[in-house]
Amino acid sequence: MIEGAWAFALPVRHPLASSFRYYAPIVADLLPEGGVLFITDREVYRHIQQSNKFSIPDLTLETPINETSIQAMRQKKEVSMELPESVYGIPVAVTARPMFDEETSEVIASFGLVLPRQLSNQMKQMAIQLNDGLGGVSAAMQEISATSAEINHNQASLHKEFENVKKLTDDINQVMGFIREIADQTNMLGLNAAIEAARAGEAGRGFSVVAEEIRKLSEESKRTVQKIKELTSNIQSSILQTAKSSEGVLQSVEESAAASEQVTASIAELVQLAEQLDNLAGKL
Numbered sequence: 001m002i003e004g005a006w007a008f009a010l011p012v013r014h015p016l017a018s019s020f021r022y023y024a025p026i027v028a029d030l031l032p033e034g035g036v037l038f039i040t041d042r043e044v045y046r047h048i049q050q051s052n053k054f055s056i057p058d059l060t061l062e063t064p065i066n067e068t069s070i071q072a073m074r075q076k077k078e079v080s081m082e083l084p085e086s087v088y089g090i091p092v093a094v095t096a097r098p099m100f101d102e103e104t105s106e107v108i109a110s111f112g113l114v115l116p117r118q119l120s121n122q123m124k125q126m127a128i129q130l131n132d133g134l135g136g137v138s139a140a141m142q143e144i145s146a147t148s149a150e151i152n153h154n155q156a157s158l159h160k161e162f163e164n165v166k167k168l169t170d171d172i173n174q175v176m177g178f179i180r181e182i183a184d185q186t187n188m189l190g191l192n193a194a195i196e197a198a199r200a201g202e203a204g205r206g207f208s209v210v211a212e213e214i215r216k217l218s219e220e221s222k223r224t225v226q227k228i229k230e231l232t233s234n235i236q237s238s239i240l241q242t243a244k245s246s247e248g249v250l251q252s253v254e255e256s257a258a259a260s261e262q263v264t265a266s267i268a269e270l271v272q273l274a275e276q277l278d279n280l281a282g283k284l
Contacts (some may be wrong), residue, residue: 008121014099016111019045024049029213036114039099040065046109054116056088070108074098076107089119122164165239169232 017039024037024047034053039046044062072079080095096112143157 014102014109016099017109020047020049027214029053031115033116038112038114040069040110040112042107042109056092056114058088059114065110066094066096068094069096069112070077071108072112073107088114092270093117140182169235169239172232173226 020037028037028049028051029034031051031053033053034051036054036056036059037047037049042065043170044064045059046058046061048061050056050059066083068079071081076098078095078097080093083092083094084093093115094112095115096110098107098108099108100110101108140256143233179276
């Protein structure tokens, strides 16, 4: 872990800064995937607290601040950014909030949190694979519409693609359950942290702010999980309906055109659901 010393660059010691050494190590390791907390002045990092689960070796004291902190201080409001793997070696989400001089209300620093985006990336990858699987289904249906002679062959390919899509939705549900467990644990940890902050009185003021942010993060995660659950349920329902429709292709060559149109409509619905899943993954 790294903990910086507060420099004389700030004319007034902010409550979050003065109590950083007490709450930062605890909060960093309370986060389900770990995180990095930091405090900057207007130019460089002054406090950094890495976690045991997740750390950023390239993030060090006295180095220039990131664009998230710059924008937070410039706009005088909380700013969040997604940074690609090329910045710190792993995709991360960075949130920074301006810190104000309590006497002059001037922006003097920023407080921020860096979180890994591994779970989100897994969800996005599943959404991509889901789209790829649906692309295979669509291609198979185009083959069915083009020639009746290859119906049986394409039907086998179609069922294989359905199995692949079903497996992906099962994987999504598994990850979703893990995220829900994390959200519940985070909410409980945030509640306990808030109670401890209240007991600590003035010394726990900074800790209380962070504890409330943790609980908000937990509630947002729960809402996102519920939306994903609804989407995966709709996807599985559409897959079942599509599979039933495709079985009708084998009954008669004359009915193949109508069945293909019905399946194509179901595929379009699945593609739309996959896009919504990808958007929700970005909010985790």
